[in-house]
Ligand SMILES: [Zn+2]
């Protein structure tokens with residue numbers, strides 16, 4: 001790869017990432033991270049910096065010629081995980097870890113900001129440091145607070161370092177790339193009693209077991225096998241002792257879908273199943289179904305554009321055009337409003353033992369991936385306005 005990121009800047013980029021990695025903060029608590037982002041932006045010559053956006057987010061506008069604007073986004077939060085890595089830069093905050101790679105995103109967008117300041121741009125670049133991606137819907141809150149207005153944003157781009165791809169590869173996939181995330185809570189109400197006298201009880205644990213199994217048949221029997229769906233019950237709570245039949249049992253889980261039509265259908269299918277099974281056992285239920293991030297959908301033309309840029313940096317054979325996951329991503333709240341592209345920058349390196357998937361306590365990235373992300377983000381900003389001489393219709 002021919003890099004326009006000098007060795008000095010590559011070193012700064014790595015140190016920035018390591019500094020964020022050592023100081024992870026949970027969703028909506030990214031105060032230190034936001035402070036460092038502001039300080040760095042100021043040192044790069046940025047002056048009008050908005051803080052406190054969506055509580056802890058930071059936004060700045062780099063003015064170019066004309067009045068068109070695109071947005072580049074990085075998420076900033078860590079996860080409630082105790083880091084097990086023993087690196088020099090491992091987490092100093094007990095029980096909190098950058099186990100998804102958002103530390104790399106913040107550092108990469110900062111370095112992009114530094115480089116773009118020296119470019120003659122044909123339009124404005126809104127740089128967005130977003131809080132609370134991990135279950136906090138920071139992306140939604142930023143959209144509601146107007147991040148896509150004043151000036152109006154016509155396209156949005158973001159990246160994720162990606163441990164499913166080796167370093168040097170970039171995933172640029174059109175259409176639905178990440179799943180819609182729904183949250184599910186089912187309270188099953190039976191009738192408690194003595195563990196040896198089941199005939200006068202309704203055992204909520206037995207009902208819960210039947211509900212869990214039946215929910216899986218929604219995936220295998222009620223949805224198209226070519227259409228990806230996941231139903232996971234991640235938590236079950238009920239009962240108090242070996243000889244007591246539990247009055248109430250609660251199931252908590254998540255539903256993931258890639259197709260907006262299936263997404264629309266799932267609450268009804270879940271309710272029908274829960275209702276039917278609980279009725280069969282003489283129990284009752286309470287179902288709370290909550291939508292979180294929608295499906296992340298990449299615009300076809302914007303994806304072609306990013307794909308060409310990625311190919312010019314890592315070579316066509318290293319651009320993967322069908323990388324998808326049923327993980328969720330709240331950048332989808334921005335891509336629901338404006339076209340754009342979210343791409344994956346490979347960060348795995350088997351030789352260095354950097355193979356763990358995101359959210360694992362020993363997750364880490366090959367830092368060689370950092371300049372690749374910067375290079376792509378930078379080129380997006382520099383080339384966008386000539387590649388798309390007119391704003392897209394949406
Ligand atoms: Zn994550």
Ligand SMILES: [Zn+2]
Pocket residue numbers: 100101102133160
């Ligand atoms: Zn993430």
